[in-house]
Each structure stands twice: as C-alpha cells, then as structure tokens.
Amino acid sequence: MAVLSMTDVEILAGPYRLTGRSNTVDLELEAVALDCTNFDSGGWNEFIGGIKSAAVSVDGFYDASPLETGALTLDEQLFSELGGAVAPVTIAPTKADGSVAYVTGFTRGQLALFGSVGDVAPFQSDMWGQGEVGRGYLIHPANTTETAGGTGTGQQVGAASASQSVVIGIHVTAISGTTPSLDITVESDDNAGFASAATVLNTGAITTTTSSLTVVSGPVTDDYYRITWTLSGTSPVARFSVAVGITP
Numbered sequence: 001m002a003v004l005s006m007t008d009v010e011i012l013a014g015p016y017r018l019t020g021r022s023n024t025v026d027l028e029l030e031a032v033a034l035d036c037t038n039f040d041s042g043g044w045n046e047f048i049g050g051i052k053s054a055a056v057s058v059d060g061f062y063d064a065s066p067l068e069t070g071a072l073t074l075d076e077q078l079f080s081e082l083g084g085a086v087a088p089v090t091i092a093p094t095k096a097d098g099s100v101a102y103v104t105g106f107t108r109g110q111l112a113l114f115g116s117v118g119d120v121a122p123f124q125s126d127m128w129g130q131g132e133v134g135r136g137y138l139i140h141p142a143n144t145t146e147t148a149g150g151t152g153t154g155q156q157v158g159a160a161s162a163s164q165s166v167v168i169g170i171h172v173t174a175i176s177g178t179t180p181s182l183d184i185t186v187e188s189d190d191n192a193g194f195a196s197a198a199t200v201l202n203t204g205a206i207t208t209t210t211s212s213l214t215v216v217s218g219p220v221t222d223d224y225y226r227i228t229w230t231l232s233g234t235s236p237v238a239r240f241s242v243a244v245g246i247t248p
Contacts, residue, residue, distance in 0.1 A: 008094045010142065011058060012171040012241050013106065013127070014087035015209040016077055017142050019095070021123075022060035027091055027102055029054050029133060052248075054104050054129025056089055062113055062121035078125055081108040086130040088169035088213035090243045092138050098155055099138045101243040103169035105130040105213045132215055134167030134245020139186075140227050142173050142241035147231070154192055154226040157244050160218035164247045168214040171241040172206055178234035182206040185229065186242065188222035198222065 011018040011025050032050035063074050072080070081087070084107065092101040110126035137155040160166050168186055175182055183205055187197040201214050225244045 004093055006093075008096075010090070010092040010095045010099070010101075010138070010241070012088075012090040012142055012169070012173070013058075013108075014077075014081065014089075015172055015211045017171070017173045017239075017241075018058055018060065018074075019143075021063055021074055022058050024057075024059035025091060026057045027054070028056075052133075054133045056091065056106060056127040056129070057124070058127075059122065059124045062123045074123065075113060078108065078111050078123065082111055083107065083109065086213065088171065088211050089127060090138075090169045090171060090241060092243070095141050095143045097138060097141045097144070097153055099141070100135070101138045101245060102133060102135055103167050103213075103243040103245045104133040131213075132165050132167055132247045134165070134243075134247050136167075136225075136243060136245030138241065138243050139225055140240065140242040142171060142239055144239065146229070146238045146240070147236060149230040150228070152227040152229075152242070154189075154194055154224045155244070156192070156223055157225050158246045159223045160216075160220040160246050162219045164218045166200070166216040166218070166220055167245045167247060168201065168216070169241075169243045170203065170212045170214075172208075172210050172238065173241070174237070174239040175206065175209060176238075177236035180207060180231070180233035180236035180238065182236075182238045182240065183230045184227055184240070184242065186225065186227050186244070188220070189224045190222050192224055194224065194226060197226075200225070
C-alpha cells in the first residue's frame with residue numbers, strides 16, 4: 001500500500017501559486033442524491049446522482065510580501081478575486097512533473113484574515129467550483145524555472161468518451177526579463193512518441209502572469225498529452241504549470 005504524507009502538495013489558483021503560503025487544502029466533490037425509491041425497490045431507498053459540485057478550501061499564513069516579483073500581495077490577490085470571474089484551480093498531491101492533479105474552475109467565495117494576539121497571522125479562503133472537474137496529471141510543474149523553450153514529458157491522461165470532457169488548466173505564475181514572451185502549445189496523440197501530435201490549444205504570446213481554463217468536449221480518442229513552449233526576450237525567466245484531466 002502506497003500512502004501519502006502531505007508534505008509536498010501543489011496549490012495553484014489563477015496566476016498565483018499558493019503552495020508556499022498554505023498548510024491545509026481540502027477538495028470536496030459531490031453529486032446530489034436524487035431519491036427515486038419506488039414500490040419495486042424492495043424496501044430500500046434508491047438514488048441516482050444529480051447535479052455535481054466542487055469546493056476548495058485553503059488555509060495558510062498571511063504574508064504582506066508579493067507572491068512573485070512584481071505581483072500583488074497575498075491579501076490583495078485574494079481580496080480582488082472575491083466573487084469575481086472564474087479562474088482555474090489546480091491541486092496536486094506532489095509538485096513533481098507527472099503528479100496526479102485535479103483541475104477545475106473556481107470563484108472565490110469567502111476570505112478570512114487574522115487571528116489572536118501572539119499567533120502567526122492566518123488566512124483562510126473558500127472557493128466554489130465552477131464547471132467541470134478533471135482528474136489527470138501535471139504535464140509541466142510550476143516549481144520549475146524555465147529560461148528557454150522546450151518540450152515537456154508526455155503523460156497518458158486517458159481518452160474522453162462522448163459524455164466526458166478534457167479539462168486543461170494553465171497557470172503562468174512568474175515571467176520576467178527584458179520584453180519576455182512565453183508561448184505554450186498543448187498537444188495530444190494516441191501514442192507515447194507523439195508521432196502524429198495534434199494541437200489542442202495554443203496560448204499565443206504571454207507577457208505577464210495569467211491563467212486560463214479550457215474545456216474540450218468528448219469524444220476525444222487521443223490519450224497522451226504534452227506541451228511545447230517557446231520563451232523569448234533578453235534573459236527571460238518563466239514559471240508556469242499545465243495540468244490536463246478527464247471529467248468523470
């Protein structure tokens with residue numbers, strides 16, 4: 001049995017990496033139980049699954065310094081997102097390339113700051129899931145610093161049936177240098193060698209921290225995914241995460 005010690009979790013919300021400020025994260029997935037008990041149910045309740053929902057709760061430590069160079073501070077970012085537009089959230093049990101990952105859209109619904117005298121100042125934030133949730137893998141980890149273009153390692157995420165979707169979360173948490181530009185392409189194929197790779201999406205030129213959530217409706221027969229990226233400018237530096245998952 002391979003159990004997990006929660007010491008290396010990755011938490012990404014929008015263009016921000018909350019990992020280094022957090023010590024608790026909870027992801028809750030639920031399908032409403034719809035009662036369809038009838039006279040042929042043999043004296044037992046019968047249920048079917050109804051509307052699905054997701055919720056994420058993150059606890060950690062308040063910090064007045066920016067999350068990344070030139071970025072907003074933690075409370076500025078969380079405050080600005082309260083009840084705002086949908087953004088991607090990715091949670092992975094480890095930071096490693098190829099780690100299992102859950103990716104969905106969220107709206108920040110609750111923010112709590114500060115506590116008792118003498119304590120480390122805390123924060124707590126709840127997020128409402130918006131749309132579909134995919135379970136898959138990190139195909140590029142956010143804790144890796146890139147200074148040039150490259151090609152990621154392919155991961156066998158799985159095919160999507162006609163009733164499923166492919167969910168892709170991209171988080172660009174840092175980009176710097178002189179006129180830096182990052183371009184990310186997500187590719188899929190039916191083989192590990194990517195002999196006939198197809199472009200799933202291309203971000204175009206990215207020059208600042210940003211995030212995106214893409215949902216591709218099934219059926220999708222390709223089951224391997226990877227990224228390629230270009231990074232240009234003078235002394236460019238970028239950190240970004242890409243996760244791909246399949247809905248239930």
